[in-house]
Amino acid sequence: MDAREIKEKIFLAVVVILSLAAVLPVFHVFLSVIWNGLGVIMKAGPRFLLDVPPAPNAGLGGIAPSLAGTLLLAVLSSLLGIPLSLFAAVFAVEFPDNPLAKGVRVLSKALLEIPSVVVGMLVYAILVVPMGRFSMLAGALALAIMMIPYVTTYVEQALEGVPFTYREAGFALGLSRPKVVFDIMVGIARRGILTGMLIGFAKVLGETAPLLFTLGRDRYNIPLGPLDYGDSISLLIFDYAQTPYANMHQVAWGAALVLTLMFLAVFLISRRFTEEVFL
Amino acid sequence: MIEEKGYALQIEGLNVWIRGKHIIKGVGLEVPKRRILAVMGPSGSGKSTLLRAINRLIDLIPESRVEGKVLVYGTDVYREDPYRVRRLMGMVFQTPNPFPNMSIYENVAIGPKLNRLVKNKEELDELVKWALEKAMLWDEVKDRLDDPPHRLSGGQQQRLCLARALALKPKLLLLDEPTGNVDPVNAVKIEEALRSLLRDLEITIVLVTHTPHQAVRISDYIAFIYMGELVEFGLTDAIALNPKHELTVKFLRGEV
Structure with a gap:
């Protein structure tokens, strides 16, 4: 073995060790969530998804209202956020020279990094205080604000990735601009657009801070309307992990596993969209 | 003539x-x-x-x-x-550019459909067949109209684009x-x-x-x-x- 080969071996070893060091914490998170959560869910059984949370030191109960809240919030915020994002992206791509469209572009990039707790405060000020109550609607609005810049940016990129020649072909068929955009461009970019929507959806599943001052944390009743108080799994974890009661810590671990699995499911679906061969 | x-x-x-x-x-x-x-x-x-x-x-x-x-x-x-x-007018471009998300049939049908030039499905079927025949592609694709266009060769794709343009009777x-x-x-x-x-x-x-x-x-x-x-x-x-x-x-x- 000469000096060059030895150097290469050392280099390889360093790369492998450093990569492992980078990835291990992620595995550790997953494993400890699965390890701690799985035991709780096995012990609680299906009731974990169907029951209300326990009193201190009184068994495991379930997380049904928080689970329902998380799902309903994700759907409600998508209904508020996704159509807006779609139009904002189309506007930014179709009218690149319009000052307002330029503003949309810059703003959507800037909002990507906005501290989520600030969004919670904002919605508290503009919706919760005037209405005099927390609500699912306020929570969904805060989540929609978190989601819009992500979805807008993804949709923008998906539309911009459509080669110019398809746009020309559309206009050459005598189609109006809306038809070229919605019947041709959106169709060609549909995988990227769907991926963006799913990523937005996945993002709001786990958000906590925007819900702190907006949702009201009623974790004993399933929310039935947009003006009801609600809860989310993320808030339940946040609150229960801070209590001094062992049974509530366990519920938090179980809830963490449920949330992680939901997130993984959405992530895997979005992977399927991006992996399919696009030609 | x-x-x-x-x-x-x-x-x-x-x-x-x-x-x-x-x-x-x-x-x-x-x-x-x-x-x-x-x-x-x-x-x-x-x-x-x-x-x-x-x-x-x-x-x-x-x-x-x-x-x-x-x-x-x-x-x-x-x-x-x-x-x-x-x-x-109809236009055919230098590089074949059939819409990749649409079938062979849809590529030809899209122009007349979105421009509302046909009244019903039969009329549209007829027009698609006519355009593909005029582009000398019908015999090669008549049994696989639902295939995506990327299954066709480059030359066939270009004739598909010709059919797409002809469907508007330019x-x-x-x-x-x-x-x-x-x-x-x-x-x-x-x-x-x-x-x-x-x-x-x-x-x-x-x-x-x-x-x-x-x-x-x-x-x-x-x-x-x-x-x-x-x-x-x-x-x-x-x-x-x-x-x-x-x-x-x-x-x-x-x-x-």
Whole structure:
């Protein structure tokens, strides 16, 4: 073995060790969530998804209202956020020279990094205080604000990735601009657009801070309307992990596993969209 | 064959600027109905821009400006609504560009469907079949109309694009080097299809090409463009046998 080969071996070893060091914490998170959560869910059984949370030191109960809240919030915020994002992206791509469209572009990039707790405060000020109550609607609005810049940016990129020649072909068929955009461009970019929507959806599943001052944390009743108080799994974890009661810590671990699995499911679906061969 | 009176395409004093650069410089020509005009010239001479000035795709290019007059079957292109104007014309591009998310059938059907030219599914089926036949592709695809277009060869894809354009029954067909990216066998098929279109339909064709052979082989009229200027325009036989301009002679010999 000469000096060059030895150097290469050392280099390889360093790369492998450093990569492992980078990835291990992620595995550790997953494993400890699965390890701690799985035991709780096995012990609680299906009731974990169907029951209300326990009193201190009184068994495991379930997380049904928080689970329902998380799902309903994700759907409600998508209904508020996704159509807006779609139009904002189309506007930014179709009218690149319009000052307002330029503003949309810059703003959507800037909002990507906005501290989520600030969004919670904002919605508290503009919706919760005037209405005099927390609500699912306020929570969904805060989540929609978190989601819009992500979805807008993804949709923008998906539309911009459509080669110019398809746009020309559309206009050459005598189609109006809306038809070229919605019947041709959106169709060609549909995988990227769907991926963006799913990523937005996945993002709001786990958000906590925007819900702190907006949702009201009623974790004993399933929310039935947009003006009801609600809860989310993320808030339940946040609150229960801070209590001094062992049974509530366990519920938090179980809830963490449920949330992680939901997130993984959405992530895997979005992977399927991006992996399919696009030609 | 019925002889039609009047011109299919008249261009007068056409100038085009893109980002301040003068691309087309005072071009004027006239093509009678049911003829093929070949626009030939070296790469970068402005042929594609000229084509896009005829159907106003030039409007899509930012900072472009057009002066002059274009008449297509008597319609003043720059005084009409661009969307209506484009419906009079069909266009085939240099690189085959069938819509990748649509089936073979949908690619042909999309134009008539979105422009609401058909009343029902039967009529649409009929039109799609007709257009594919005219593009000489029907026999090759009739059993797999639901396939995505990328299963077709490049040459077949180009004929699919021809069918997509024909489905709108255009009076003027614009082709931007349609055989530039396809194999010789398919190139011959496309040329055959164009010839038979002219025989059977009320249609006029403008074909951009950078090969003088194709221009001479297929066209009735030739316009030779060099650096944005119309160097020579006339009947193909006259230009092929007796070119007047020195540049034309050189281009036909393959020297420019």
